[in-house]
Amino acid sequence: MTDTQTWQEAAGSDLTLNVGDRKAMFVRGEGAYLWDDADRRYLDFLAGIAVDALGHAHPAFVEAISAQAATLAHVSNYFATPPQLALAATLKRLAGTGPAGRVYFGNSGAEANEAAFKLARLHGGTERPRILALKDAFHGRTMGTLALTGKPYMQEPFLPMTPGVEFLDSTVEALEAALDDRVAALFVEPIKGEAGVVDLPEGYLEAARELTERHGALLIIDEIQTGAGRTGAWFAFQHAGITPDAITVAKGIGGGFPIGALVTFGTASDLFYPGTHGSTFGGNALGTAVAGAVLAEIERAGLVDNAADRGRQLREAIAAIDSPLIAGTRGRGLLIGVALQHPVAGAVTAAAQQHGLIVNAANDDTVRLAPPLNIGDVEIDEFVALFTAALHTVADALVLDATEETPA
Structure with a gap:
């Protein structure tokens, strides 16, 4: 950047226009605080949109990256690595999948939901062409996950969408009316974050579990924003005392490192077979080592x-x-x-x-x-x-x- 070119000009001319004007140039962080290029301090109560679970530059995060980068970063999914297997076991334990659970690793929440979309198709086949999701839900911006996102203004520039997805009001009555034996899966967010942090009605997840089981459909819960302890349980579905067929996770599990995962329960764990899905970088040693350290620190502290x-x-x-x-x-x-x-x-x-x-x-x-x-008393008082x-x-x-x- 030249002396006469500001960072705003560089962002405006060098970055794609899919995001509006950047609001600040942050250069470092520590704990719950950020500093901009003028060395002004900010209290960060967004945490990268629920990503920086431990705040910024936490020693556990820094040490995990440093140690793993000095050992092994990436070998492809033709091979296993110790941190990959350790993180899969941790996610199964925290989610309560039991021995039948399995984990697919990707690089983001959208990739986790893409894998879940494929899981639903594998379960449904030609006999169950319907997939249900909720109005005003958000599951990602890729072409697959956008088809699951119940926001017409987001879909409109990219029509036609992947077919088969139907959007429901967030009521038990709407779910009862829509579910039948031709439904492959129901996708839900326990709290609709992008809709304005909107809670599902009381008893909704319990009813969704009973109805999907009755009709042989998968219950897939998007825990990307609500997982990794954010709601006061490891995963928000656990507040309802139910067991889903699959959950998707990302954001906070990596504490700032890009990683996502699909975690399956029971017979849903047997749907993928070799060649049905993959990711070059997903589950690499560096990402899984960092996520493992982040989850360990959340648990330890x-x-x-x-x-x-x-x-x-x-x-x-x-x-x-x-x-x-x-x-x-x-x-x-x-x-x-x-x-x-x-x-x-x-x-x-x-x-x-x-x-x-x-x-x-x-x-x-x-x-x-x-x-x-x-965060603690000091940060809350300052907020x-x-x-x-x-x-x-x-x-x-x-x-x-x-x-x-x-x-x-």
């Missing part, structure tokens, strides 16, 4: 319980904020949606950044919080102060706008 406890603390603190903009909170553990009275989430996230806080607008009237799982200041900035602007629009 009790961060699943911390997510549950700090989530309750954070929601209580938000409820106590004196602001006319806050309508309430949704979500579980440390995946929280702050519902707003007005469609000003974009303005709130921009004001938060100005005050030194990183959050995200999940939609027009929801601010999403997904901080590192190891409350910064978020309150951001809310006041936006509320004051709304009052000013209303005053200017009122005739004298």
Whole structure:
């Protein structure tokens, strides 16, 4: 970059236009904090969209990368490596698959869901052509996972989609009406993150398990944003006390390293056979070593319980904020949606950044919080102060706008 070329100009001219203007240039991080190119510090309550489970530059993450990179990084899936097998065993244990479980490794959540889509097709064959998903759900942006994503505005530029997917309202009644013996699989997010951190109705997962079993369909749960302890359980489906046929995981399991996985239960574990799917980089020694270290640290430090406890603390603190903009909170553990009275989430996230806080607008009237799982009192107190200041900035602007629009 030349002296006269700013990073904004470089991003605008050198990167593809699928993402809007970058909001900052971050150059380093430590714990729950980021620093930009002007050495200004920010409290990071987005954590790379629920990715940086241990925060930034955690010693367990750094040491795992360094040690494994100095030993063995990649050999292809023609061969096994110790960290690959160790991570598969860990995921099976944490998910509770039992001995019949199996793990497929990819490089992202979208790749995990692509594998799950194929799993559903293998199960369905020609006799079960229907796949069900929920309206306003998000499962990825590849052509396969976009077909599962119940957001028409995302699909429209890329039509036609892969056929066979039908979208339902998120109600037990809609599920009862749709499920029959021609359904191969039902895909669900336990909490619809990109829809605004929207919880499923009480009892939905239990009903989904009973109905899919009755009709011989797979229940596939997308735990990409909710897994790795974020909701106060290792995986959100465990709050419901059910056993799915498969889950997809990514984001927090790698703590910042790109990795995803499909974890299968029971007879679904036998559907793939040699040649039906693959990934050059998926499950390589470097990625699986890092993910194994991240999950080990979450377990060692009790961060699943911390997510549950700090989530309750954070929601209580938000409820106590004196602001006319806050309508309430949704979500579980440390995946929280702050519902707003007005469609000003974009303005709130921009004001938060100005005050030194990183959050995200999940939609027009929801601010999403997904901080590192190891936050404590200090970070929560600082969040409350910064978020309150951001809310006041936006509320004051709304009052000013209303005053200017009122005739004298």
